[in-house]
Amino acid sequence: MSPPSPPSAPSSPSSPSFELLPGAADSPVILHVPHSAREIPADVRADLLLDDPALERELDHITDSHTARIAAEAARACAVAPWRFVNRLSRLVVDPERFPDEREEMLSVGMGAVYTRTTHHADLRPADHDPGPLLDRYFRPYARAMTEAVADRLAATGRAVLIDLHSYPTAALPYELHGSDPRPAVCLGTDTLHTPPALLSAARDAFAGRGETGLDSPFRGVYVPLEFYGKEPAVGALMVEIRRDTYMTEPGGPPDGPGVARLAAALAALVTAVTD
Numbered sequence: 449m450s451p452p453s454p455p456s457a458p459s460s461p462s463s464p465s466f467e468l469l470p471g472a473a474d475s476p477v478i479l480h481v482p483h484s485a486r487e488i489p490a491d492v493r494a495d496l497l498l499d500d501p502a503l504e505r506e507l508d509h510i511t512d513s514h515t516a517r518i519a520a521e522a523a524r525a526c527a528v529a530p531w532r533f534v535n536r537l538s539r540l541v542v543d544p545e546r547f548p549d550e551r552e553e554m555l556s557v558g559m560g561a562v563y564t565r566t567t568h569h570a571d572l573r574p575a576d577h578d579p580g581p582l583l584d585r586y587f588r589p590y591a592r593a594m595t596e597a598v599a600d601r602l603a604a605t606g607r608a609v610l611i612d613l614h615s616y617p618t619a620a621l622p623y624e625l626h627g628s629d630p631r632p633a634v635c636l637g638t639d640t641l642h643t644p645p646a647l648l649s650a651a652r653d654a655f656a657g658r659g660e661t662g663l664d665s666p667f668r669g670v671y672v673p674l675e676f677y678g679k680e681p682a683v684g685a686l687m688v689e690i691r692r693d694t695y696m697t698e699p700g701g702p703p704d705g706p707g708v709a710r711l712a713a714a715l716a717a718l719v720t721a722v723t724d
Contacts, residue, residue, distance in 0.1 A: 465541070465586050468597055469532040471523065476605040477530035477719050478597055479523065480612045480671060483539045484516040492541050492582070497571050508700025509567045510539060512615040514708060518695070519613050521712035528723045530611075533597055535590070539563075540572070542587040544594075545612075545671050548579075557623045561587055567621040595673040598683060609647065609722050610685040612637070612671045613715070618693045620666065629666040633659025633694050637687030639670040642677070647684050647722055654718035658710060659694060684722070688715070 471477070486507045488496070498506060516534055523529050535544060546552045546561040558565025558572070562579035566572050601608035616635070620627030634655045638648060648663075655661050670685035692698050695707030 465535070465537045466544075466590050466593060467532075467534050467536055468593065469523075469534065471529040471531035474605060475528050475530050475723055476601050476607045477609045477611060477723055478601060479519045479530050479532045479715075479719070480594070480610055481512075481516045481519050481532065481534045482544050482612070482671070483510075483512040483535065483614060484514070485534075485536050486511050486538050487536060488538050488541055495573055495577065496540070497573060498566070502570075505699075506566050506572075507538060507540070509617070509621060511700060512613075513692070513700055514696055514703040515613045515615055515690070517703065518690075518708055518712050518715060521708065522715035522719060525713065525716035526719050526723070528720070530719045530723070531597065531601070533594060537586065542582050542590070544587060544590045548583055548587060553625065554623075557625070559623060565623070567623045569622055591673065595675050598673055598676060602680075602682060607682045607684065610642075610671060610683065611715075611718065611722075612685065612687040613690075614667070614687065615690045615692050615695075616667065617698055618691055624666065626666045626668075630662055631666055631691060632662030633691050634661045635665060635667055635687075635689035635691075636661060636663055637667055637669050637689065638664055639672070639685060641681055642670055642672050642683055642685040644681075644684060647686055650721035651686055651688065651718050654714045654721060655688075658714050659691075688718075 496503060519532055523532055540563060542561055546554060548561040552560045554560055562582050564573045598608045636651050652661055667689050670687050672683055672685045676683045690711060695711055696703045
């Protein structure tokens with residue numbers, strides 16, 4: 449799940465589509481929340497083929513609901529606050545974690561950087577839709593900003609640790625490429641270079657009380673900006689995928705307060721462990 453290329457930086461922490469929320473100056477950790485939002489700008493909405501009820505159902509399925517809240521509560525609980533990079537627009541606008549070209553395996557189901565199909569294989573955009581304007585307007589600025597945020601942590605602390613927060617449904621959706629794989633309460637996505645044993649061990653310990661923890665199933669890999677991906681071992685990365693029934697009503701319902709609080713506490717423990 450390595451991303452595309454470069455991104456608007458610590459010097460300009462917010463934009464209409466994403467926000468970099470500063471943490472402690474000496475924290476190496478960035479909590480990345482790419483899929484928690486449902487907002488779609490009106491001009492982007494105009495190109496989507498779904499009617500309003502169908503779009504709301506699709507957002508229920510595709511949105512990692514309440515993950516921004518989990519990250520915020522975790523950050524508040526940390527003595528050394530992590531930085532947070534939060535996507536403020538739905539992944540139906542662009543998905544910042546996809547490759548923007550033929551390298552992206554999810555193109556096979558119409559879910560590259562700009563989706564053309566839904567979670568249930570329905571048409572989302574016209575077959576002749578040009579993704580270029582959306583990539584230029586949203587995808588590339590996001591990528592530049594994330595690259596600069598990681599570079600800033602490297603310069604400030606000598607390392608960066610990207611913790612990528614997601615959620616997934618209890619039952620596999622039709623678009624999933626590995627939907628038959630086990631679906632534990634918490635799935636940890638890893639990379640051979642960017643997920644060192646100490647980071648993985650800290651994650652296993654932090655989430656030990658939250659149910660079964662699995663590795664790279666049903667989702668795998670990490671998000672690291674391409675400037676650093678496969679090149680810079682000082683950039684650590686881990687994907688944390690939380691099964692939705694552990695903290696919310698599916699598919700797109702309200703959060704379960706105790707579940708959110710418990711997961712935020714576990715995430716805070718992970719952040720603290722890798723910060724010390």
